[in-house]
Amino acid sequence: MITNLSSLRASRHDAWTSLAAGASALLLMTGAACADSSVTFQGQTYVNKGLVGIARVPSNAVDQFGDTLGGFGSGMAMNLDSWHKNRDGSYGGTSYMLPDRGWNTQGTVDFHGRLHRFELTLNPLYSGSTTSQNQLQLNYKGSILFHRWGGQQTTGLDPAGVQPADLIFPDLPIASNKSISLDNEAVVHVGDGTYWVSDEYGAYIYHYDHHGALLNVIRPPDAFIPMRRDSSGNLVEDFSANSPPIGATYDKGNPVSGRQNNQGFEGLAMSPDRKTLFILLQSALIQDLDATSSKTIKLTRNNTRLLAYDLRHRQPKLVGEYVVQLPHYQDQTTTTPTLLTAAQSELLALNDHQFLVLARDSSGGFTAKSAGSVYRSVDLLDISGATNIAGTAYDSPTTPVAPKGVLLSTITPAIYQKFLDINDNTQLNRFGLHNGAPNDSNDLYEKWESMAVVPVGDPRAPHDYFLFVGSDNDFITQDGHMVGQAYADATGANVDTLVLVYRVTLPTYVRPQTNPFEHFAGFGFGFDFDDHH
Known part of the structure; x- marks a missing residue:
């Protein structure tokens, strides 16, 4: 739950206590070890030792700017230097949480991009059952707003134009108010006082200092840039995600090539030596799928791409590009056997070539037509044997790696396994949680989009870690506040933000370095915004 937010109107309802009626009748478990499940991946054994804690943040909590504190499960990054174990067996540390473009279920709004800071306290529950969902405490401490030098803030409004490149930045998606349009989805805490943030609109990667000022922007290869035809039939950059602002209507459809609408850079991770930035597209580029119909798109969008940038340059250099084949799942809305793609929502580096990937289905869970989800999973990925296509013809929008969604036989994809x-x-x-009926507040909401890993610190199990998995609630509440206006979401629901904590064994995980002078990409400020609150 959230604490110390009375001055921010965070305790307006007690939804976190509305637990499933029969939860107290659950049989006691003898311990997390009884639930152990393991997989062998690339010669190593990875173990899920079970769920050990929950946090629930009320849907109507607000941040220091008076805006609803929703959507912050889109991205999560831990300050590993802050993580510690207390004498009473609890753990504590600092987490940075990233909201996306703001409340947008009824149209995009002028929500300013930001990064929140929380202090965490974890009391893991290894055995038994409980109706409490407070083993993880989230204590909100403040936020920074993303902005250009000079103070102009970013916006969540759908891009309406392009700001031409200058000496510092590439072409940028901008809204009707001329602010940079951002749909932030993932964050990396570098350790030198700066942050990398991935975006869906571009799809781009943005680099900010400790105050939220924009330092640098990574523009991906042309194959990723959304292109549409203008009134004269010419192909032009068009960063719109076909997400009109509240009160506006239009239908631009998907781009002709490049990233699909709302399928941008969902996954972002950094190598342990802090020299390489990895970026994973949510699902395939338009040219790498069969765009004949919505069904063929959903089936054939599984060949997505992972980019790797060397940060030891003032302008990050593309050094790797790999095809990742996302998992399929059975469509539960039809009686005819139909496979769909489980798009990915987050990436976390285990080392310089292996990753955790958070993949999920859509339209299943609390508030959705179907109360149950078919696929929500943290999976394993290895790119060491995959074909590196960086700098090849495949970086052009006219040369697909998977024509009509079928991967070329000359390209070896990364190795992928469910975990x-x-x-x-x-x-x-x-x-007290569940997947599937009844469709209530303890039924997991559709979107799970963030991950973080911290050490357990058990000398008997040196490869054991706590894995945090966070949800994005889409700012859905009946008591919302954004850009100076009150709102009530049309669903009629209050969707709290949940964070699940698992204990896992990750034999190949390498702790990231935190020396701020290890490389030059962060422009070395050497301190963090939490030192200024």
């Missing part, structure tokens, strides 16, 4: 099933009701039920 941790978030939908496991055996684990969820221990804490």
Whole structure:
């Protein structure tokens, strides 16, 4: 739950206590070890030792600017230097949480991009069942607003134009108010006082200092840039995600090539030596799928791409590009067997070539037509044997890696394997949660979009870590506040933000370096915004 937010109107309802009626009747479990499940991946054994804690943040909590504190599960980054174990067996540390473009279920709004800071306290529950969902405490401490030098803030409004490149930045998507349009989705805490943030609109990667001022922008290869035809039939950059502002209507459809609408850079990670930035597209580029119909798109969008940038240059250099084949799942809305793609929502580096990937289905869970999800999973990925296509013809929008969604035989994709099933009701039920009916506030919401890993510090299990997985609630509340206006979401629901904590064994995880002078990409400020609050 959230604490110390009375002055920010955070305690307007007690939704976190509305637990499933029969939860107290669950059988006691003898311990997390009984729920252990393991997979062998690239010769190593990875173990899920079970769910050990929950945090629930009320849907109507607000931040220091008076805006609803929703959507902050879009991205999560831990300050590993802050993580510690207390004498009472609890753990504490600092987390940075990233909201996306603001409340947008009824149209995009002029929500200023920002990064929140929380102090965490974890009291893991290894055995038994409970109706409490407060083993993880989130204490909100403040936020920074992303902005250009000079103070102009960013916006969540759908891009309406392009600001031409200058000596510092590439072409940038801008809204009707001339602010940079951002749909932030993932964050990396570098350790030198700066942050990398991935975006869906561009799809671009943005680099900010400790005050939120924009330092640098990575523009991906041309193959990723959304292109549409103008009134004269010419192909032009068009960064719109077909997401009209509140009160406006238009239908631009998907781009002709480049990233799909709302399928930009969802995954962002950094190598342990802090020299390489990895960026994963949510699902395939338009030219790498079959765009004949919405069904063929959803089936064939599984060949997505992962980019790797060397940060030891003033302008990051593309050094790797790999195809990642996302998992398929059975469509539950039709009686005819139909496969769909589980798009990815987050990336976390285990080392310089292996990753955790958060993949999920859509339209299943609390407030959705279907109360249950088919695929929500933290999976394993290895790019060491994959074909590196960086700098080749595939970086052009006219040369697909998967024509009509079929990967070329000359390209070897990364190795991918399912690992941790978030939908496991055996684990969820221990804490009063569930996947599937009844469709209530303890039914997991559709979107799970953030991950972080911290050490357990158990000398008997040196490769054990706590894995945090966070949800994005889309700012859905009946008591909302944004850009100076009150709102009530049309769903009629209050969707709280949840964070799940698992204990896992990750034998190949390498702790990231935190020396701020290890490389030059951060422009070395050497301190963090939490030192200024």
